[in-house]
Structures are given as C-alpha cells and as structure tokens.
Amino acid sequence: MLALVSLCIVVVVWWLATARRDSKSLPGPRPWPIIGSLHVLGGYKSPFEAFTALSKVYGDIFGISLGPAQCVVVNNFRLIKEVLINKGGDFGGRPDFLRYHKLFGGDRNNSLALCDWSALQKTRRSIAKSYCSPRFTSLQYDRVNEVGADELEVFLAKLQKLPQNTPIDIKPLILGTCANMFTQYMCSTRFAYDDPEFRKIVRYFDEIFWEINQGYAVDFLPWLLPIYQGHMKKLSHWAAEIRQFILSRIIDKHRATLDINSPPKDFTDALLIHLEEDPNMNWQHIIFELEDFIGGHSAIGNLVMITLASVVKYPEVAEHIQKEVDAVTKGKRSPNLFDKANMPYTEATLWEALRKASSPIVPHVATTDTEIDGYKIEKGTMVFLNNYELNVGEDYWNNPEKFMPERFLTHSGRVTKPGHFIPFSTGKRTCIGQRLVQCFSFIILATILQHYDVSAGSEMEMKPGCVAVPPDCFKLVLTPRKTPPTSG
Ligand code: HEM
Incomplete structure (x- = not known):
C-alpha cells in the first residue's frame, strides 16, 4: 500500500513538473532566419529601449534570438534579483563576443x-x-582624498590657462585628471599632462570605454568578421599600446623597487606581492588586472561629462551645488571627501546623472541549465538585465524623464536611494569600482562648480542607456564665477 502511495506521489510530482515546463515556454518575438530578431533592435536608439518596448508586448520576461544566440530579457526588479542574487551562481558567465x-x-x-x-x-x-x-574609515579612503585634492590643484591651474568664456573641449583635460588620480592612487605614479604618450593612452582608454558601451551586429553574427577586420585591428592596437605603456612606464619601475617583506604601498605592490606568493597567479594576470582598474578612470571622466551636461541644461542644479560647496568651504578652501556628508544635493546630482544615463549591466550568461521565474533556461543562454526600465520606468519613478536630484533626498535632506536603483548592479559580479566612482566624481564636480559657471558650447545629445559620451564630444563654456568663492 505504502509503495503504491509513494508511486502515485512520484507520478503526480513528475506530471506537475513536466506540465509546468510544457506550459511555460518563453514568449517573445518570432525570429527571422539567420539574424533572429536583430532587426527589431535596429529600430531603437538603444537595445534597452527596444527591450522595454518588447516587454510591453511579451511581459516582464521574454526570449529573443539575436543571430544564433538564445537570449532572455528580464525587465522587473524581482526577476533581476532572481538572476543576480538568488541564482547568481548559475549566471556567472559573460557573452563570448569577438x-x-x-x-x-x-x-x-x-x-x-x-x-x-x-x-x-x-x-x-x-x-x-x-x-x-x-x-x-580606511587609510585607503584618506589616500583617495589626498590624491584627489592634489590632482585637482593641478587641474585648476591647467583650466585657468584654457580660453575662458568660449567653447572648449574639456573632456581630454578631465580624463587626464581622472587618469592621474588613478595612476597616483593605484601605482604611486603620475604623468605630465603634455606627455604625448600619456595623452595617447588616455585617449585610447576613452576610445575603448566608448567601444565597450556600443553593440555591433558582428557580436551576434561572427561571420560578418571580414567586414569588421579594420575595426578589430584598431581594438587590438589600442589595447596593445596601453599594455606596453603600463609595462614600461609603471610596472617596470615598481618591480625594481619592490620590497616583498614590507606592506604594499599601493595596489600595484599588492598585485606584485601576490604574484610572488600565489602559484595560481601569473604575470599576465597582474598586467591585465592593473590595466582593467586604471581603465576605470574613463568611466568617471565620462560620468563627470554627462553630469556637467545636465547641470548646463538645468542651471538651478548648478546654483544649488554652488550654494552647498560655498556653505561648506566658506570660500576658504577646496571641497574634499569629508564634506560629502554635508553636501547631499551634490551627491544626489551624481545619482540622478547615473539614473538618467542608465549604464547597462553587462549581460550575464547561464553556466548551467537552470530556471528564471519557472521558465527553463538552458546553459549558454545570454541574459539581459533591463536596468534601463528600473531607471526610467513610470512604474518606478515620478516624472522619470525629468532631471531632479531631489528625488534622491529625504524630507530632512539626507541622501536616499530606492532598492531598485542599482546602477552598479548587485550580486557576486557587482561593480568593484563603485566607491572610487562616488569619491572622485564628487570632488571633481564640486571643485569645477566652486570656481566656474558652466554653460553649453555646442549641441549636446546623450545616447539613452549609455554612460559614455563619444571621445570627441560636446564643448562647454567655463566662466569664472561672478561671486568668487572667497566671499563666504
Ligand atoms: C560610471 C561609473 C561606473 C558604472 C556605472 C559601473 C557599472 C558597472 C556595472 C553595471 C557592472 C556590471 C555588474 C554585473 O554584471 O552584474 C560593472 C562591473 C565592473 N566594474 Fe564598474 N562601473 C563604473 C565604474 C567602474 C570603475 C571606476 C571601476 C574600477 C576602478 C569599475 C570596475 C568594475 C569591474 C572590475 C567590474 C566587473 C566585476 C565582475 O564582473 O566581477 N567600474 N560596473
């Protein structure tokens, strides 16, 4: 009798499981031969705009073929958390783009x-x-503050020498400043702004940052490679030049003076010491890791540019930040990281810039057969996390199209962020550089606005769902402030 009951239970469970799988096949657009649904994405400025539009038709989770790649798009916070947190271990892969x-x-x-x-x-x-x-409260935080302040002094001196009250291409200077902050902080090395090799490398990093934020048909249709040969060569060239610079201008010097018995003085030392101690790390790993992190400066430079573009469009935002920085510094010193707690509006402005820019979460890939929301997901499936919808969707924000830093402030003026706002993603692959982003972008923005009024110098068009602006982008006009900051 017991055996019969057990058998019945097994049969019922099996039936329920199969019925569930059969009944839940993923909705989604019908693919065309060869290209799948790539043509659908082509109709939008950003693939994430397309995903949002498709989610209105197919729901919060749908399947889409991009070329031969089977992809899933998840569009609400609950499902995004399921992929990134609850099942983070099943989705630890990345797309295999050439x-x-x-x-x-x-x-x-x-x-x-x-x-x-x-x-x-x-x-x-x-x-x-x-x-x-x-x-x-760490020594590293103090060091970030110190490095940022020192570099901004050089930055301000450079800025004063640029033409004022006329449109200038300020991006290379901002990027150079960010690059020096990074190399000083991570490698105890900085470079002269007119050093031609340094300028070239900063430009290549920025080209790569822009590149990595774009999508190309060849990512999904590798047989298009012959058409992209020139482009691919350019990418390899930028990367090889960067690697050579890091080796010859940073690592070689460090190695010559490394004392593995003393505590590391910076990140480069920590990596080199690790190389000596960990048999699983090799020389390549060290160079690429350092390169990756130094490259993070481009993200910050681009975020500052995007924030300045918003400040230009909404002058009341700039005025508010200027009031805050004047009140905190009394016009007698430069702003620093320890002022952050008393400058919530400035911090909120950066969160709002990140929300509006809506940098995509890098796609994840299933490393095993698994499920999302009860739908069967096969190993190798690419998963797009539609954080664009989380950042600009009507369901999540009031007037999402408006630039309103105050949405990140409580009634008592403290910074607050809703749980669904995850510009740096969440889970085991969350962004490692987010604290550096918050620190460096804060002092750069506060310092520029302490000294200058900023206005538009040319047309400014931002790409939706992208935290990068093109390497050659809009110009800005910087006018020394009429009310000098020393008046406070
Ligand atoms: C505007 C600035 C930045 C934004 C919006 C941003 C956002 C992100 C996002 C969304 C991811 C993907 C996480 C995931 O796939 O779940 C990521 C990954 C990552 N970020 Fe950032 N990031 C920024 C700047 C930086 C900087 C400055 C650094 C380095 C100092 C950095 C280092 C990394 C690394 C190493 C990863 C890969 C982590 C992994 O896959 O395990 N990021 N970032």
Missing part, C-alpha cells in the same frame, strides 16, 4: 568584467577589494 577577446590580448578571460566566473576571478576581486572599494 570584440572582447580583441581588447584583452586574445582572451576575454583576462578581463575582470568580461570573463566567466572562476576561482581566479574570485582571487582577482579579493585583491582589488580594499583598494578599489575603500571603506570610509
């Missing part, structure tokens, strides 16, 4: 952001943690 290999010496697993999850990735993240995610 461009990614070209940028990282022929193997995308050299890159921290574009590799599949592995024991090596765990080690690389843990070495980077204390330097790239410095805690408020």
Whole structure:
C-alpha cells in the first residue's frame, strides 16, 4: 500500500513538473532566419529601449534570438534579483563576443568584467577589494582624498590657462585628471599632462570605454568578421599600446623597487606581492588586472561629462551645488571627501546623472541549465538585465524623464536611494569600482562648480542607456564665477 502511495506521489510530482515546463515556454518575438530578431533592435536608439518596448508586448520576461544566440530579457526588479542574487551562481558567465577577446590580448578571460566566473576571478576581486572599494574609515579612503585634492590643484591651474568664456573641449583635460588620480592612487605614479604618450593612452582608454558601451551586429553574427577586420585591428592596437605603456612606464619601475617583506604601498605592490606568493597567479594576470582598474578612470571622466551636461541644461542644479560647496568651504578652501556628508544635493546630482544615463549591466550568461521565474533556461543562454526600465520606468519613478536630484533626498535632506536603483548592479559580479566612482566624481564636480559657471558650447545629445559620451564630444563654456568663492 505504502509503495503504491509513494508511486502515485512520484507520478503526480513528475506530471506537475513536466506540465509546468510544457506550459511555460518563453514568449517573445518570432525570429527571422539567420539574424533572429536583430532587426527589431535596429529600430531603437538603444537595445534597452527596444527591450522595454518588447516587454510591453511579451511581459516582464521574454526570449529573443539575436543571430544564433538564445537570449532572455528580464525587465522587473524581482526577476533581476532572481538572476543576480538568488541564482547568481548559475549566471556567472559573460557573452563570448569577438570584440572582447580583441581588447584583452586574445582572451576575454583576462578581463575582470568580461570573463566567466572562476576561482581566479574570485582571487582577482579579493585583491582589488580594499583598494578599489575603500571603506570610509580606511587609510585607503584618506589616500583617495589626498590624491584627489592634489590632482585637482593641478587641474585648476591647467583650466585657468584654457580660453575662458568660449567653447572648449574639456573632456581630454578631465580624463587626464581622472587618469592621474588613478595612476597616483593605484601605482604611486603620475604623468605630465603634455606627455604625448600619456595623452595617447588616455585617449585610447576613452576610445575603448566608448567601444565597450556600443553593440555591433558582428557580436551576434561572427561571420560578418571580414567586414569588421579594420575595426578589430584598431581594438587590438589600442589595447596593445596601453599594455606596453603600463609595462614600461609603471610596472617596470615598481618591480625594481619592490620590497616583498614590507606592506604594499599601493595596489600595484599588492598585485606584485601576490604574484610572488600565489602559484595560481601569473604575470599576465597582474598586467591585465592593473590595466582593467586604471581603465576605470574613463568611466568617471565620462560620468563627470554627462553630469556637467545636465547641470548646463538645468542651471538651478548648478546654483544649488554652488550654494552647498560655498556653505561648506566658506570660500576658504577646496571641497574634499569629508564634506560629502554635508553636501547631499551634490551627491544626489551624481545619482540622478547615473539614473538618467542608465549604464547597462553587462549581460550575464547561464553556466548551467537552470530556471528564471519557472521558465527553463538552458546553459549558454545570454541574459539581459533591463536596468534601463528600473531607471526610467513610470512604474518606478515620478516624472522619470525629468532631471531632479531631489528625488534622491529625504524630507530632512539626507541622501536616499530606492532598492531598485542599482546602477552598479548587485550580486557576486557587482561593480568593484563603485566607491572610487562616488569619491572622485564628487570632488571633481564640486571643485569645477566652486570656481566656474558652466554653460553649453555646442549641441549636446546623450545616447539613452549609455554612460559614455563619444571621445570627441560636446564643448562647454567655463566662466569664472561672478561671486568668487572667497566671499563666504
Ligand atoms: C560610471 C561609473 C561606473 C558604472 C556605472 C559601473 C557599472 C558597472 C556595472 C553595471 C557592472 C556590471 C555588474 C554585473 O554584471 O552584474 C560593472 C562591473 C565592473 N566594474 Fe564598474 N562601473 C563604473 C565604474 C567602474 C570603475 C571606476 C571601476 C574600477 C576602478 C569599475 C570596475 C568594475 C569591474 C572590475 C567590474 C566587473 C566585476 C565582475 O564582473 O566581477 N567600474 N560596473
């Protein structure tokens, strides 16, 4: 009797499981032969705009074929959390785009952001943690503050020499400043702004940052490669030049003076010491890790440009930040990281810029057969997390199209962020550089506005769902403030 009941239970469970799988096949657009639904994305400025539009038709989770690649798009916070947090271990892979290999010496697993999850990735993240995610009370945080302040003095002196009250191309200077902040903080090395090699490398990093934020048909249709040969060569060239610069101008000097018995003085030392101690790390890993993190400066430079563009469109935002910085510094000194707690509006402006820019979460890939929301997901399926919808969707924000830093402030004026706002993603592959972003972008923005009024110098068009602006982008007019900051 017991055996019969058990058998019945097994049969019922099996039937329910199969019925569930059969009844839940993913909705989604019907693919065309060869290209799948790539043509649908072509009709929008950003693929994420397309995903949002498709979610209105097919629901919060749908399947889409892009070329031969089977993809799933998840469009609400609950499902995004399921992928990134609850089942983070099942979705630790990254897409295998040819461009990614070209940028990282022929193997995308050299890159921290574009590799599949592995024991090596765990080690690389843990070495980077204390330097790239410095805690408020740590020595590293003090060092970020110090490096930022020193570099901004040089920046201001350079800025004064540029033509005032006329449109200028300020992006190269901002990027150079960010690059020096990074190399000083991570490698105890900085470069002269007119050093031709440094300028070239900063430009190449920015080209790569723009590149990585774009999508190309060849990512999904690799047989288009012959058409993209020139482009791919360019990517390999930029990457090789950067690598050579980092080796000859940063690492060689460091190695010559390294004392492995003393505590590391910076991130480069920490990596080199790790190389001596960990048999699983090799020379390539060290160079690529350092390169990856130094490259983070481009993200900050681009975010500052995007924020300035919003400040130009909404002059009341600039006035508010200027009031805050004047009140805190009394016009007698420069703003620093320890002022952040008393400058919530400035911090909120950066969150609002990140919300509006809506940098996409790098696609994840299923590394095993698994499920999302009860739908069967096969190993190798690419998953797009539609954080664009989380950042600009009517269901999540009031007047989402408006630039309103105050949406990130409580009634008592403290900074607050809703749980669904995850510009740096969440889970095991969350952004490692987010604290550096918050620190450096804050002092750069506050310092510029302490000294200058900023207005438009040319047309400014931002691409939706993209935190990058093109390497050659809009110009700005910087006018020394009428009310000098020393008046406070
Ligand atoms: C505007 C600035 C930035 C934004 C919006 C941003 C956002 C992101 C996002 C959304 C991811 C993907 C996480 C995922 O796939 O779940 C990511 C990954 C990553 N970010 Fe950032 N990031 C920024 C700047 C930086 C900087 C400055 C650094 C380095 C100092 C950095 C280092 C990384 C690394 C190493 C990863 C890969 C982590 C992994 O895959 O394990 N990021 N970032």
